[in-house]
Every structure is written in structure tokens, then in C-alpha cells.
Amino acid sequence: MKRLAMLLxxxxxxxxxxxxxxxxxxxTKKDTYRFVIVPKVVHPWFDKVNNGAKAAxxxxxxxxxANIEITYSAPQAADxxxxxxxxxxxxxxxxxxxxxxxxxxxxxxxxxEEAQGxxxxxxxxxxxxxxxxxxxxxxxxxxxxxxxxxxRLVKLLDGKGEVAIMMGVPTAPNHSIRAECHRKVFxxxxxxxVVAEGIDNDSIQTAQQQAAAIMQAHPDLKGWVASDASGPTxxxxxxxxxxxxxxxxxxxxxNMPEMLDMIRNGVADSSSASQPEMQGYWSVMMLxxxxxxxxxxxxIDTGNAFLTKENVGN
Numbered sequence: 001m002k003r004l005a006m007l008l009x010x011x012x013x014x015x016x017x018x019x020x021x022x023x024x025x026x027x028t029k030k031d032t033y034r035f036v037i038v039p040k041v042v043h044p045w046f047d048k049v050n051n052g053a054k055a056a057x058x059x060x061x062x063x064x065x066a067n068i069e070i071t072y073s074a075p076q077a078a079d080x081x082x083x084x085x086x087x088x089x090x091x092x093x094x095x096x097x098x099x100x101x102x103x104x105x106x107x108x109x110x111x112x113e114e115a116q117g118x119x120x121x122x123x124x125x126x127x128x129x130x131x132x133x134x135x136x137x138x139x140x141x142x143x144x145x146x147x148x149x150x151x152r153l154v155k156l157l158d159g160k161g162e163v164a165i166m167m168g169v170p171t172a173p174n175h176s177i178r179a180e181c182h183r184k185v186f187x188x189x190x191x192x193x194v195v196a197e198g199i200d201n202d203s204i205q206t207a208q209q210q211a212a213a214i215m216q217a218h219p220d221l222k223g224w225v226a227s228d229a230s231g232p233t234x235x236x237x238x239x240x241x242x243x244x245x246x247x248x249x250x251x252x253x254x255n256m257p258e259m260l261d262m263i264r265n266g267v268a269d270s271s272s273a274s275q276p277e278m279q280g281y282w283s284v285m286m287l288x289x290x291x292x293x294x295x296x297x298x299x300i301d302t303g304n305a306f307l308t309k310e311n312v313g314n
Contacts, residue, residue, distance in 0.1 A: 027293040034069040035097040035287045036090040037280070040126075040172060041078040041202050044256055045229040045276055046101070049125065052280025053099070060288055068284070071095070078169050078202045080107035087111040097121035097287030099280075104171040105130035121290030125279040128173045136290075138282045138300045139174065140274040145304045146178035146227065149251045149272040150185035152306075153223045156249045156269055160191030161222030164214050166198045166207055166235060168228030175202075178227040178253070195221065200231050204258075207234025208241075215242055223249040233258040236267045255305070260312045271307040278302040 037053050039046035050072045057068035073090065075082035080103045090098060091114055098115055102108045102124060109130050115122045116133075124137040153163060165182050168175030179197070186192045195218045198210035207230050215221055215238060224239075226232045232252030236259075239248050245267055252259045252271035262268040282300050289296050 029292065030066060032067045032069065033096040033288060033291055034071060035099065035284055036071045036073060036095045037099045037283065038083065038086050038090065039074045039101045040103050040169065042074045042076055043202060043230065045254060046074060048276035049280035052277035053284045056281040056284035068288070070284070078103060080104040084108060084111050091115055091118060091120065095120060096291045099123045099125055099283040099287060101125055102127040102173055103169060105173055107171070121287045123283050123286045125283045126174055136286050136296050136298060138279050138286065138302060140302050140304045142174045142177040143181040145272045145274060146181035147185050148304065148306055149225045149253060150182045152270055153225055153249060153251045154185065154189050154192055157192070157222050159189050162193050162195045162218055162220050163223045163225070164196040164198065164218070164221055165194060166200055166210065166224065166226040166231035168231060169201050170199060175227045182225050182227065200228065200234060202228050202230045204230045204234045207231045208237045211235040211238035212242065215244065215248065221248055225251050226253045229254040229256055232268060232271065236262040239267060255307060260307070263307060263309055263312050273305045273307050275302045275305065
């Protein structure tokens with residue numbers, strides 16, 4: 001009888017341990033992981049993404065003891081062929097995970113399918129998956145971000161006037177979504193007329209040239225919105241050079257230092273900003289989770305912020 005009681009007691013203590021083992025089933029642990037981050041192009045905004053990725057790597061090492069290597073590889077130009085070459089080279093090294101900001105969903109599709117075929121953990125940041133592909137993606141609500149900016153510009157212009165949109169890279173999902181949602185807001189306001197759309201391909205210099213040409217062709221232009229982080233900086237420079245500060249309103253995008261300076265100096269009214277550091281951070285966290293075999297969500301919303309002179313600081 002005493003023997004039976006002892007066996008039952010042992011079984012009772014063993015039961016919780018068995019449950020814990022079952023909960024952890026399917027996950028694996030390694031001492032080192034190597035994750036590759038591939039943005040659209042060389043750009044300070046993506047440097048912030050890389051900083052967030054490194055912060056996640058440091059946090060994981062502190063909590064798990066694993067060494068996390070971040071390989072950051074950016075195309076020199078916003079060119080899908082260059083980006084695919086980087087992706088294919090990265091895949092050949094069999095990384096533990098790959099995070100990508102798509103330049104062209106259809107153009108990037110083959111590389112993404114190759115990653116999935118090799119069962120390499122994959123996430124998208126600052127983008128959305130190509131149609132029919134199940135890939136975890138991380139970023140803000142791009143349409144809402146654009147609508148915040150467009151509505152602000154409509155308010156600044158009292159609902160009437162000529163405006164222009166800087167589109168960024170037209171094939172990039174986030175840029176095209178923002179441009180379309182800008183248009184939707186302006187279409188809801190009969191007094192607003194979109195007279196021009198520029199394409200800067202995520203280049204500040206190109207944005208400046210495009211904005212200067214558009215303002216020269218449309219001397220009655222009253223306001224600007226942009227669909228990428230380079231656009232507002234270039235637009236702001238063109239506004240200053242044309243002597244139109246205070247005459248042409250600019251509602252920018254994102255939180256680059258140049259954007260914040262333009263808000264402080266009154267060149268831009270405000271900015272609708274995503275949070276690149278968080279996108280890099282959660283990209284690495286999702287890659288690590290996949291690499292261990294843990295389940296991950298389909299989407300992580302890193303949110304938008306609205307920046308004005310009142311909240312950007314000195």
C-alpha cells in the first residue's frame with residue numbers, strides 16, 4: 001500500500017513536467033544563428049531598420065545565450081535585378097533566416113519561392129506579400145499612413161488647391177499603396193486637384209529634381225505629399241530653392257533627421273511616420289522564432305506616428 005501511494009505521488013509530480021515537454025515539442029535550439037536583411041536600397045531609413053535588427057540580436061543573446069549574426073546587404077540602386085542577385089547570393093549561403101523589403105512583388109517572387117523551397121525562415125518588412133504567398137510581414141498600415149498625410153494637407157489648404165504626389169518606387173508595394181490612398185483622399189475633396197505625380201525611385205536627388213520641375217510647370221501648386229522617405233527631403237530642398245517656403249505646403253513621410261529638421265524650420269508642416277527600428281527588431285524576432293520551429297503571426301503592425309513642430313523636439 002505504501003509502495004502504491006509513493007508511485008501515485010511520483011506520478012502526480014511528474015505530470016506537469018510531461019505537459020511542459022509536450023508544449024515545447026517541435027522547437028529546436030542552436031548556439032548561433034545568421035540572419036540576412038535585404039532592404040530596397042542603400043538609404044538612411046534602412047540604416048534604422050538595421051539598428052533595430054542589431055538590437056533584437058543583442059536582446060536574444062542576453063536572454064538565450066545564442067550568438068545572432070546580422071548580415072545587412074542593400075542594393076546600391078532601387079533595382080529589382082540587383083536585389084534579386086543579393087537574395088540569390090544570400091540563399092546560396094543557407095542562412096538561418098531572410099528578411100526582405102520587396103522592390104517588386106512579381107519580380108521578387110522567384111527568389112521568395114526559392115527561399116520557401118529551401119525551408120529558410122522568411123519575413124517581409126515595410127512591405128506586403130505577393131498575392132497567394134503566405135509570408136509573415138512586418139510594418140505599419142501603409143494606406144492609413146498616407147491618408148493621415150493627405151487629410152492633413154487638405155486641412156491646411158482649406159479643402160481647395162492644386163497638389164502633387166511624389167510616388168517613390170512605383171512597383172514597391174508600400175509606395176504604391178500610399179500613392180493610391182493619397183489619391184483616394186484627394187478624390188473625396190472636390191476642391192483639391194492632383195496636377196502632377198513624380199517618381200523619385202527612393203532617391204533624394206531625383207525627388208528634388210522632380211519637385212523643382214513640377215513646381216515650375218505648375219506655378220499655382222499649393223501642396224505636396226510623398227509615398228517614400230526620400231521624397232519629402234527632396235521636395236523640401238526644391239521648395240527652399242524656389243523660394244516657396246510658406247507658399248507651398250509639405251506634409252512629409254517618416255522620421256528621418258532631415259524630415260524632422262524641415263518640420264522644425266517650417267519647411268514642412270508635419271510628417272506621417274512609420275517606425276523603422278521596430279520593423280528591424282521584429283523581423284529578427286520572427287526569423288528567430290521560425291528558426292526554432294515556433295509558430296509566428298501572419299502580420300505585425302508596428303504603427304504610425306504623426307509628427308509636428310509640437311512633438312519633434314528641438
